[in-house]
Amino acid sequence: MDVPQTDAMVIDTALLDRFAAIVGPDNALRDEADLALRVTEDRGLYRGTSPMLLKPGSTQEVAAIMKLASETGTAIVPQTGNTGLVGGQTPRAGKADIILSLERMNRIRDIDPVANVLVCDAGVILAEVQRAAEEVNRLFPLSLGSEGSCRIGGNLSTNAGGVAVLAYGNMRQLCLGLEVVLPTGEIWDGLRRLKKDNTGYDLRDLFIGAEGTLGVITCAVLKLFPRPVGHQVAFAGLNSTEDALKLFEKASSLCGPALTGFELMPRIGVEFTTKHIDGVRDPLESPHPWYALIDISTSDSAETAETMVHALLEQGFEAGLVQDAVIASSVAQAQALWHMRESMSASQKPEGGSIKHDISVPISKIPAFMAEAEQAVLAAVPGARVCAFGHLGDGNIHYNISQPVGADKAEFLARWHEVNEIVHGLVLKAGGSISAEHGIGQLKRDELAAIRSDIEMDLMRRIKHAFDPAGIMNPDKVIRA
C-alpha cells in the first residue's frame, strides 16, 4: 500500500496511471496546457496546481477513483462548471490535488411532470435543466448569472441562490434527493423523490452546501414547479433604502409568494450599466438615489399579476415611497430591466478595481447597515464608490466598492482585506452573514474560523472527520482539517 500523501507536491507516475486506468486514457488529462483553465478560475484570483484531471463517465467510476484516493491518501478536488467565486473548486497551490471533473456525467436521467421531479447527473448545465423543465411545461426556478455554464453539482455544493430565492428558496429547498460518492468510495443512494420523509438525520442537507468536502455529489432529484402564466416586472425610483424596505413590506404582504424578486439598485449602478453595457438605458426620466426591480409571477391568470403590480405601485405612490416607476409592457422590456440588474457586476469592471462582499443581514436592518457601511468605507477610502445592490427581499446585498476615480487599481485592491474587515465587522454587528450565497471555499475559510464560536468550528470538524477520516476530500476548503 502506498504511503498517504495528501500534502505531497508530486504523485508518482505509476499512481497516476492507476487513476487514469479507471476512466481510460482519453479521460485523464495530464498536459499542463489541458489543465491550465482548470487549475485557476475565470478571474484568476486562485491558481492551484494539479498533476491530472479525471473525467469519469459514471457513478461507479467516481467510486473507484475515491476508493483508490482514500487507499493512497490522494487529495481529490471535485469540479463542475468552474464558476465558483470563492476558490472552492480550485486545487490548492503547491500540492498535487487531482481534479475530478463531472462534465461527462451530463445526462438527465428522468423527468416526471406529474410528480414534478427531474433527476439528473451532477454534470448537467443549469440552463439545460431549465430547458428540459420548460419542454414539459414546468419551471426549474434556480436562476443566476452563470446559468449557461455552471453545473448542478456545483449549484448543490454551494447551496446556490440567485434571483428567485424569495419565492422558491435556495438549492437546498429545490432538491429532494441525492446520490453521493463518499470519500471512501462507497455510494450513498439517497435519490428519493419524496416531499415528506422523516426517517433519520438530514444527510441530504449536509452534503448540500458542503462545497465538496464531505463527498462527491453525482446525481440529484430536483423539484419542478408549474410555470407561472402571469408575469410583471416593474422598475421604481426611490429616495432611500428605508423607502425600499417599506415598499418591500407592501409587496410582500400584497403578493405573498407571487413576489418572485425584489432587487435593490443604487443610482451609481444605473450610471455604470447605462455607460458600459450595450443596450442598457435608464428606464426613468430623471435620476433617483435608489431603485427597486420588482418581479411578480402568478399561476392563475395574467390578470392577477397585472392587478398586483398596479396595486403595489399605486400603494407605493400614495405612501410617498415610489417617486417614479415603469412597468414592462413586453417580454423584451422585462428582459431589458433584468439585464440591467444582471449587468451590475460586469459594469463595474471598466470603472477599475472593485472590492466585493456577498453579505446578508436581517432585512429590517438593511437601511441602518447601508448607511453605516458607506460612512465607514468612505472614511477609510475617501472617494471610493459604493455600488451595493442585490436581493433586498432575502437581506442579501452584493456590497461592491469601486475604486476612487483616477486612483491606482493595484493600490486600491491591496486594501481588499482591510475593507473586508470594515464591512464584515458591521455585518456581524447586525447579526449578518459574511457569505450569503457564494460559500466559503478558500476565500473566507480563515475568516469563518475567526468569527464563529469554537464549538461551532469543532462540530464542523467532527463532521468532516466522521465523513472523511483520511482528509482527502477537497482538503482545506471551508475548514482546515
Place this chain on the structure above:
Amino acid sequence: MDVPQTDAMVIDTALLDRFAAIVGPDNALRDEADLALRVTEDRGLYRGTSPMLLKPGSTQEVAAIMKLASETGTAIVPQTGNTGLVGGQTPRAGKADIILSLERMNRIRDIDPVANVLVCDAGVILAEVQRAAEEVNRLFPLSLGSEGSCRIGGNLSTNAGGVAVLAYGNMRQLCLGLEVVLPTGEIWDGLRRLKKDNTGYDLRDLFIGAEGTLGVITCAVLKLFPRPVGHQVAFAGLNSTEDALKLFEKASSLCGPALTGFELMPRIGVEFTTKHIDGVRDPLESPHPWYALIDISTSDSAETAETMVHALLEQGFEAGLVQDAVIASSVAQAQALWHMRESMSASQKPEGGSIKHDISVPISKIPAFMAEAEQAVLAAVPGARVCAFGHLGDGNIHYNISQPVGADKAEFLARWHEVNEIVHGLVLKAGGSISAEHGIGQLKRDELAAIRSDIEMDLMRRIKHAFDPAGIMNPDKVIRA
C-alpha cells in the same frame, strides 16, 4: 469521577441530588405519581421508567444538566408536549433515563413583524406561537392536530409537518436558527435570522428532525408570513384516486403556492366521522368513493381566492373529475369541513382496533399504491376496513386500517407488525417513506435499520458518535448506538 452508567437501572440518590440542585428542588420531580404521565404517552403504547424529571428554567440550567450527565454517563431524554407518536420522547423501559422537560422555558423572546421572525424558547406551545404571530398580523403556518399542547422543541425535533406543508413546508423550512445544548453541555448559539447564509455545514437541519438524539434544542428563530386575505375551502366528491391526482395537478397549476391544502379522504372516513363525531355532516347529497378537501389562500385579495376556487371546480367538472362539490360560504363552514378531516383519526376509535401507517410515496404513484395496498391488506385480513386519508399534495397518506366489523380487537391488533410489513413493503417498492412526518423514535428504529443501506446507517452512526460520544443523549431512539 462517577462510573458511566447510561444503561444502569438505578441512579444513586447522591447523583440525583446533584441534578436536582441545578434546577432547585421544586423543579426536580421524583415521585412516581408525578412522573406517571411523563414516562408514558397518550395512547399508552410506550411505557418507560425514570427516576426523575427535571424542569430547567434557562439554557444555562440545561447546559449544567448536560454537563453533569456527560460527566456521569447519565442518559437524558428531552421532552416537551409529550404528543409524539413514535415513542421518541418516552424514556426507555427498565433504565434510569432522566427526563428533561422544557415546559418552563416558554418565553417568546422576540417578535419582529418587519423581518418576519419570531424567537422563542423550545417550551412554547405551538398554538401560542400561532397566536403571537396573529397579534402582529402575521401567520406562523405550522398547523397540526395537537397544536394546543405540542411545543416548539418537539415540533423541531420531529421536523413536524401538518396540514399546510404544501404551501409552507415542514418545520425545517420554517426555522431560520437554533440554540442547542450539546450532549457535552456546551451551548451552540445558532440563533441566526438570515434567509441566506452559506457559511459552512448545515448544523441547523441536522438538529431538526434528530428527535433529541444529537442535543437539546432550547430556542429557535421561526419564520413568519403575511396573513392571507383570501381564503376558500371546497369539498369535492370524486370517483377514484386517479381523478384525485388529476384534480390535484389542475389545482397545483392553477393556484401555484396559493394552494395551501389538498387532502384526500375515502368514503368510509366520511361515514366514520358523520357517525361518531359531533356536528359532522356529509356535505354532499349522495355518496362518492373519494373526496378532496381543497384549501386556497391568497394574499392580494379575497376575490383572487374566490375566482380560483370556482375556476378549479369548473375545470374539474368539465374534465369529469369532480362529481359534486360544495364551497364553504362562511368561516364556520370552512372550519366544519376541516373539522371532518381532522377528526378522521379519532372517528376510527369507536370502530375498534386500528393499525396505522404514516407513509409517503411519490405523488404520481399514489393511485397504484392505494389499489395494490388495499388488495394486499384485504387478502391478509379479509373484512378489514381501509381508511386511508391524508395530504395527497405531499404524497403523505395516513394509511389506517380499522378491524373487520365484529372481529376481536386484540387479535386484530396482534397482527400490527405483519400488516406493517405488507404496507411498508409496497411503500418501499414505490420508492416511498415509512415515516412521512411522525419520525422514527422507538417505533420504527429497527425497521429503519433493516430497510436502509449499511452505508446510510453507518453515516448516521458516525454523526451520532461525533456529537454524543458518551451515548447519553436520548439513547436508542432513531438508531441504536
